[in-house]
Amino acid sequence: MANQWxxxxxxxxxxxxxxxxxxxxxxxxxxxxxxxxxxxNSASLTTKTTTSASFVEVTESSIAITxxxxxxxxxxxxxxxxxxxxLTTLDLAIDGARVGDATNGLxxxxxxxxxxxxxxxxxxxxxxxxxAASHNYSIYWKTNAGTASLxxxxxxxxxx
Amino acid sequence: MPSWTTPAxxxxxxxxxxxxxxxxxxxxxxxxxxxxxANVVMTATVNTTSTSFVExxxxxxxxxxxxxxxxxxxxxxxxxxxxxxINTFDLAIDGTRQGDATVGLTQITCPNNNYPxxxxxxxMTSSPPxADSHTYSIYWKVSANTGTILTRFAAIEIR
Numbered sequence: 199m200a201n202q203w204x205x206x207x208x209x210x211x212x213x214x215x216x217x218x219x220x221x222x223x224x225x226x227x228x229x230x231x232x233x234x235x236x237x238x239n240s241a242s243l244t245t246k247t248t249t250s251a252s253f254v255e256v257t258e259s260s261i262a263i264t265x266x267x268x269x270x271x272x273x274x275x276x277x278x279x280x281x282x283x284x285l286t287t288l289d290l291a292i293d294g295a296r297v298g299d300a301t302n303g304l305x306x307x308x309x310x311x312x313x314x315x316x317x318x319x320x321x322x323x324x325x326x327x328x329x330a331a332s333h334n335y336s337i338y339w340k341t342n343a344g345t346a347s348l349x350x351x352x353x354x355x356x357x358x
Numbered sequence: 359m360p361s362w363t364t365p366a367x368x369x370x371x372x373x374x375x376x377x378x379x380x381x382x383x384x385x386x387x388x389x390x391x392x393x394x395x396a397n398v399v400m401t402a403t404v405n406t407t408s409t410s411f412v413e414x415x416x417x418x419x420x421x422x423x424x425x426x427x428x429x430x431x432x433x434x435x436x437x438x439x440x441x442x443x444i445n446t447f448d449l450a451i452d453g454t455r456q457g458d459a460t461v462g463l464t465q466i467t468c469p470n471n472n473y474p475x476x477x478x479x480x481x482m483t484s485s486p487p488x489a490d491s492h493t494y495s496i497y498w499k500v501s502a503n504t505g506t507i508l509t510r511f512a513a514i515e516i517r
Binding site for chain 2: 206225358
């Protein structure tokens with residue numbers, strides 16, 4: 199990843215003096231590199247299954263990013279099916295705390311017949327950014343019947 | 359958050375003033391770090407029976423942008439009370455829908471009564487809105503019966 203973000207300084211604070219190479223490296227080089235290559239991580243999983251009727255983390259879906267306190271863009275997409283006619287509920291989570299509705303998560307898919315495949319797409323912007331630290335981002339899910347199967351990708355980036 | 363200032367052309371032997379560095383460097387870096395953004399989280403479902411496009415007023419968000427492209431994203435759950443209905447969704451800027459005149463940005467057919475399905479809408483403006491305050495929202499319609507939605511919606515000036 200690029201250099202750490204440096205909080206932009208007030209140049210009046212060095213009034214009467216020259217900007218040094220240290221200033222320019224921190225304020226220009228490092229910050230431009232950070233803006234060009236913001237904190238990002240992704241995961242491309244093999245097919246996962248669950249029979250859980252309560253929310254559980256999708257196995258191996260947890261990815262970590264060290265952010266500097268900005269808003270995060272989290273995207274998950276992929277395909278979902280179920281061995282039975284069932285309702286599957288999906289959500290995204292930060293450090294294990296789901297961001298969607300307590301019952302309905304971020305989105306739901308009804309499989310009208312067994313092994314019916316459907317497209318999932320979840321996009322989430324944090325309203326309250328996580329603190330400037332390392333955090334884990336993951337997918338959660340549950341199903342009301344049968345065995346749900348998911349082939350997902352997960353992408354996380356500090357967007358602002 | 360500071361406003362975006364158009365990057366200046368620097369002159370040979372120009373005296374670099376702190377005020378100019380603050381506008382050109384400090385404030386523009388802060389703007390790039392924390393771009394204009396707004397979002398809404400619906401906490402209760404909303405219904406419609408409209409067969410022509412109407413605004414989902416609960417999705418309305420407003421922010422001032424600097425003339426750049428806007429990335430809009432909606433993610434949620436949709437169902438209709440009756441099977442076989444076709445339900446249509448679009449995104450709008452200041453009430454002007456961005457998708458197809460008839461089919462919007464996407465459509466969902468409900469194969470069963472009250473079938474919940476994944477609603478995902480993404481859109482990037484090709485012609486950015488002017489540098490000004492604009493309102494962004496979801497529009498929707500149903501072919502029959504009652505559509506129900508629970509969604510999140512966000513927009514950000516992306517470039």
